[in-house]
Amino acid sequence: MGVTKSEIFSESQNQIATIAKVLGHPARIAILQQIIKAKSCICGDLVTEIGLAQPTISQHLRELKNIGIIKGDIEGTRVCYCIDEDKWGEIRDILTNFFQQDICGKECC
Amino acid sequence: MGVTKSEIFSESQNQIATIAKVLGHPARIAILQQIIKAKSCICGDLVTEIGLAQPTISQHLRELKNIGIIKGDIEGTRVCYCIDEDKWGEIRDILTNFFQQDICGKECC
DNA sequence: TATAATTATCGTAATATTGCAATAAAAATA
DNA sequence: TATTTTTATTGCAATATTACGATAATTATA
Numbered sequence: 001m002g003v004t005k006s007e008i009f010s011e012s013q014n015q016i017a018t019i020a021k022v023l024g025h026p027a028r029i030a031i032l033q034q035i036i037k038a039k040s041c042i043c044g045d046l047v048t049e050i051g052l053a054q055p056t057i058s059q060h061l062r063e064l065k066n067i068g069i070i071k072g073d074i075e076g077t078r079v080c081y082c083i084d085e086d087k088w089g090e091i092r093d094i095l096t097n098f099f100q101q102d103i104c105g106k107e108c109c
Numbered sequence: 110m111g112v113t114k115s116e117i118f119s120e121s122q123n124q125i126a127t128i129a130k131v132l133g134h135p136a137r138i139a140i141l142q143q144i145i146k147a148k149s150c151i152c153g154d155l156v157t158e159i160g161l162a163q164p165t166i167s168q169h170l171r172e173l174k175n176i177g178i179i180k181g182d183i184e185g186t187r188v189c190y191c192i193d194e195d196k197w198g199e200i201r202d203i204l205t206n207f208f209q210q211d212i213c214g215k216e217c218c
Numbered sequence: 219t220a221t222a223a224t225t226a227t228c229g230t231a232a233t234a235t236t237g238c239a240a241t242a243a244a245a246a247t248a
Numbered sequence: 249t250a251t252t253t254t255t256a257t258t259g260c261a262a263t264a265t266t267a268c269g270a271t272a273a274t275t276a277t278a
Binding site: 111112113114151152153163164166167168170171183185186187188 | 222223224225226227228234235236237
């Protein structure tokens with residue numbers, strides 16, 4: 001049916017999945033890396049650097065903004081995108097915490 | 110057009126995205142957590158615990174196996190799934206490394 | 219060997235995602 | 249005000265994902 005049954009999962013499981021889903025596209029990884037490298041980017045810079053059409057980049061930026069990992073500052077006709085440091089740390093902690101579960105000696109095969 | 114242009118991204122960017130994409134569904138997070146909690150699970154256990162149909166669980170297991178984070182050991186008619194500890198650590202390191210980029214003082218807004 | 223138990227695969231329907239051209243929107247500038 | 253610059257939105261086509269019923273495949277058991 002194409003629609004994820006979010007209601008049968010915990011809030012935490014949905015939260016981890018939502019974050020991972022947004023990170024699950026190379027363009028969005030590339031956007032984050034470029035913003036970090038350049039400290040901040042306008043949409044047009046990312047279009048040039050990454051090589052996808054402007055509406056496509058804009059769409060990816062919106063998804064990154066949806067989870068709060070970036071924020072955009074309107075400067076005239078331009079929008080200056082940068083990392084939201086607090087949210088970045090929060091997301092890093094959520095993923096780090098997930099992977100810090102003790103799995104030692106739990107192999108069966 | 111619905112198809113990701115992987116060829117314009119680096120191997121590393123595609124690798125991070127591929128991993129995150131697989132983690133980007135709550136059922137797969139739930140499966141990993143259940144396998145860890147129970148040390149190992151057969152498919153039927155996960156069907157009962159999670160509440161999705163058997164073919165759906167089987168499909169999610171395949172995607173988790175594709176990135177190597179779990180492995181399955183055939184035991185008679187059953188398949189015993191567990192975490193691949195090495196790959197788990199590898200994936201954790203890839204994500205940790207991504208989030209360890211220095212973003213301090215890089216806000217523009 | 220026939221049946222039961224368990225998992226994988228196939229086929230399909232519904233929905234989501236990706237990408238882009240066209241265009242709208244908004245602010246700066248001539 | 250008209251034009252330019254820049255980004256967001258809309259609409260669409262192509263493909264991917266999610267979910268499940270039906271069924272195949274495989275091994276254990278009666």
